Structure formats: structure tokens, C-alpha cells
Amino acid sequence: xxxxREELQQFGxxxxxPRSVILRCLRExxxxxxxxxxxxxVHQEIPSLSIDTVYRTLNLFASSGLIVHxxxxxxxxxxxxxxxxxxHFLCTTCEQIVDIEPEENDHQVFSEKVAALGQILSLQxxxxxxxxxxxxxx
Amino acid sequence: xxxxREELQQFGxxxxxPRSVILRCLRExxxxxxxxxxxxxVHQEIPSLSIDTVYRTLNLFASSGLIVHxxxxxxxxxxxxxxxxxxHFLCTTCEQIVDIEPEENDHQVFSEKVAALGQILSLQxxxxxxxxxxxxxx
DNA sequence: GTATTTGCAAACTATTTGCAGTATT
DNA sequence: AATACTGCAAATAGTTTGCAAATAC
Numbered sequence: 639x640x641x642x643r644e645e646l647q648q649f650g651x652x653x654x655x656p657r658s659v660i661l662r663c664l665r666e667x668x669x670x671x672x673x674x675x676x677x678x679x680v681h682q683e684i685p686s687l688s689i690d691t692v693y694r695t696l697n698l699f700a701s702s703g704l705i706v707h708x709x710x711x712x713x714x715x716x717x718x719x720x721x722x723x724x725x726h727f728l729c730t731t732c733e734q735i736v737d738i739e740p741e742e743n744d745h746q747v748f749s750e751k752v753a754a755l756g757q758i759l760s761l762q763x764x765x766x767x768x769x770x771x772x773x774x775x776x
Numbered sequence: 777x778x779x780x781r782e783e784l785q786q787f788g789x790x791x792x793x794p795r796s797v798i799l800r801c802l803r804e805x806x807x808x809x810x811x812x813x814x815x816x817x818v819h820q821e822i823p824s825l826s827i828d829t830v831y832r833t834l835n836l837f838a839s840s841g842l843i844v845h846x847x848x849x850x851x852x853x854x855x856x857x858x859x860x861x862x863x864h865f866l867c868t869t870c871e872q873i874v875d876i877e878p879e880e881n882d883h884q885v886f887s888e889k890v891a892a893l894g895q896i897l898s899l900q901x902x903x904x905x906x907x908x909x910x911x912x913x914x
Numbered sequence: 915g916t917a918t919t920t921g922c923a924a925a926c927t928a929t930t931t932g933c934a935g936t937a938t939t
Numbered sequence: 940a941a942t943a944c945t946g947c948a949a950a951t952a953g954t955t956t957g958c959a960a961a962t963a964c
Contacts (some may be wrong), residue, residue, distance in 0.1 A: 640851045651943095652937085652938055652939070652942090652943060652944065653938080653939095654937070654938065654943090654944060655937085655943085655944080656944085656945075661916085666777065667780070668895070672928095672929085673928085673929080681857075683955070685943090686946075687945090687946085688945070688946050688947070689929095690929090690930080690945080690946070690947080690948095691931070691944080691945055692929085693928090693929060694930085694931095694944085694945085695944095697929095697930095707847060707849045709847045709848050709849050709866070709900075709902045709904070710847050710849075711846060711847050711848075711853065713927085713928080714927090714928065714929095715929085725890075727890065727893045727894070727896075728847070728964085729894060730897075736889060736893055738889065738893075741887070749879070749902065751876065751902055752863075752865065752876060755865045755874055755876075755903070755905070755907065756865070756867060756905050756906050756907040756908050756910075756911060757905045757906045757911055758865075758903050758904070758905040759828045759868075759904055759905045760903075760904045760905070761901065761902070761903050761904070762847075762901070762904065763899065763900070763902075764847045764899070764900045764901075764902075765886065765890055765893070765896050765898075765899050766847070766896070766898045766900065767893075767894050767895045767896040767897045767898070768894050768895045768896055768897070769786050769893065769894040770894050773894060773895055781958095789921070790917095790918060790962085790963055790964070791963080792918090792919065792920080792962070792963065793962090794920075795919090810953095811954080812953090812957095816927085823919090824918090824921075825921085826920070826921050826922070827918080827954095827956090828921070828922080828923095828956085829919080829920055829921070830956080831953090831954060831955070832919085832920085832955085832956095833919095835955095851952085851953080852928085852951085852952090852953070852954095853954085879940085915960075915964100916963105916964090917962105917963090917964085918961105918962085918963075918964090919943085919961080919962070919963080920959105920960085920961070920962080921958105921959095921960085921961090922957105922958090922959095922960100923956100923957095923958095924955105924956085924957090925954105925956075925957100926953100926955070926956090927952100927953085927954080927957080928951105928952085928953075928954095928961105929950105929951080929952075929953090930947100930949105930950080930951070930959090931949085931951085932946090932947105932948095932949090932950095933946105933948095934945105934946095934947095935944105935945085935946085935947100936943105936944080936945070936946090937942105937943085937944070937956090938941105938942085938943070938944080939940105939941090939942080939943090939946085
């Protein structure tokens with residue numbers, strides 16, 4: 639928990655109890671949760687927590703760069719507590735998201751053409767399709 | 777317009793007037809519109825058109841593969857009438873989306889690791905950042 | 915003529931915001 | 940003590956759906 643608090647402070651954010659628990663939740667989970675899911679989890683540890691705070695906190699963390707707001711055609715915003723570059727697979731049926739570790743030689747260099755469009759901050763790659771479970775269910 | 781109607785029929789969809797005009801709108805625009813924007817445009821040609829039909833039609837087209845439901849962390853769903861593979865730049869401030877034509881040697885082959893996750897139907901790459909206009913405005 | 919599609923209206927779901935009290939620095 | 944954060948409540952925004960009338964095949 640100490641590390642989480644320090645992280646918040648390094649980003650210039652007050653290390654409150656809700657924020658610490660929300661950030662720890664994001665760091666531990668591997669399933670790229672939405673606000674509701676984060677709320678359900680953190681609510682167990684802080685019963686007084688409201689979902690408004692979860693929304694505000696997730697937006698704050700994402701714009702600070704502490705977490706990643708995922709580019710996905712899903713019905714709810716999804717977040718990723720892993721900030722090292724990697725790709726994702728999205729099952730467009732059940733909306734589960736799976737991490738894909740980058741290849742050794744993948745250094746995400748942007749071409750000049752891309753750089754000319756503005757200040758590029760990140761690149762997200764999403765493979766879209768149907769997971770085995772959903773495929774079977776059809 | 778003939779071509780548009782034929783396209784709909786090839787995909788097994790009834791070539792109604794609303795659908796034809798909506799598909800033509802998507803094919804002509806370069807700005808990756810949301811449902812509201814499509815509605816504003818098509819509404820000029822078909823005043824009786826309702827936005828419900830726009831939502832239904834966009835979802836139908838996207839699941840049929842006639843258009844692409846973009847993977848973007850935007851507040852509204854965005855659609856692309858260009859179906860040949862290409863990348864996108866998203867300004868996370870003004871939410872404008874710009875096409876990036878693929879490099880010559882970009883053939884979008886999926887690794888076995890990716891293919892093992894399920895049936896992969898497409899890959900979307902999104903460069904996120906701030907466009908020049910928004911950068912200046914800060 | 916039959917089946918599919920559309921408009922209307924309403925519902926539903928997700929997300930944001932103002933304000934006053936509370937916690938953090 | 941001053942500032943920043945949170946909960947409450949309500950508002951806002953985006954999208955979906957049931958049903959009867961209209962349209963396409």
C-alpha cells in the first residue's frame with residue numbers, strides 16, 4: 639500500500655483512502671474493468687464509497703497517466719492498470735479483454751507522417767473477434 | 777446510388793431509402809461520424825427519418841461488415857465507412873479522428889499467439905494524442 | 915401478400931456535475 | 940488553516956426497445 643500512496647503523490651494527487659484502494663484495484667486486476675466493476679470491488683473495502691467518486695477517480699487517473707483509458711468499441715469505458723505498452727484482444731460478443739504481450743522487436747516508433755498529425759502520446763492496438771467460449775455458444 | 781443499393785442487397789439487407797442514404801453518407805464522409813452526426817446529415821434528405829433508425833442501421837451495418845465500429849475512448853460510438861485496413865489518429869481533446877494510410881509493407885498478419893485467443897476478425901490501431909489546434913488552445 | 919423495416923414514444927443505462935461536508939497536506 | 944476530495948442527489952447524455960403503421964421483396 640505504501641508504494642501506491644507514493645505513486646499518487648509523485649503524480650501530485652492527494653493520497654486519500656478511496657484513491658489508494660481504487661489504484662491498487664486497477665494494478666492488481668488483469669481484466670480491464672469498467673467503473674461499475676471497480677466500484678463493486680472497492681465498495682467491499684470502503685462501504686461508504688460512492689460510484690461518483692469511482693468515475694471521477696478513474697478519469698483523473700487516466701488523464702494523469704496513472705492508468706490507461708482503453709480504446710474499445712464497448713458499451714462501457716474500460717480501464718487498464720498496466721501502463722507498459724502492450725496490445726489487447728477484445729471479444730466483441732462478451733466484451734472480455736485479454737492482454738497480448740508485445741514482441742521483442744516491437745518498439746512502437748511513430749512514422750513522421752503520424753508525428754505530423756499532432757503530439758502523439760500513445761498507440762493502442764486492438765484485435766477484434768470472437769473468443770472460443772462465445773464461438774461455441776453460437 | 778445504384779451501387780449503394782446493390783451493396784446492401786449483396787449483404788442480404790433490404791435496400792430501403794433510409795439505409796441507402798445512411799450508407800452513402802458513411803461512404804462519402806471522411807470524419808468518422810457518430811450517430812447524431814449521421815442523423816443531422818441524412819435528416820436533410822429524409823426529414824421523416826428518426827434517430828432510432830440511424831442507431832439501428834449503424835449497428836446493423838457494423839455487424840454485417842458494411843462499415844466499421846471504431847475502437848476509440850470517445851463519448852459516442854464512432855463509425856467508419858472505409859473498410860479497407862488503415863489506422864487512425866484520435867485527438868483526445870476534440871475527439872477528431874484522422875485516417876492514416878498503411879505503409880506498403882504492412883500486411884496485418886496475426887501471430888499464432890494472437891490467433892490462439894479466438895477467431896480474429898480485424899485489427900485496429902489508434903494513435904492517441906493532441907492535435908495542433910487543441911495544443912495551441914491550451 | 916408476406917415479411918421486414920421504420921417512426922413514435924418511452925425506457926434504460928452510463929456518466930457527469932453542483933454543492934456542502936469531510937479528509938488531506 | 941487552507942485546499943482538495945468525497946458523498947449525496949439530481950441532471951444529462953447516449954443508446955436501445957416494444958409496438959403499430961409503412962415499405963420492400
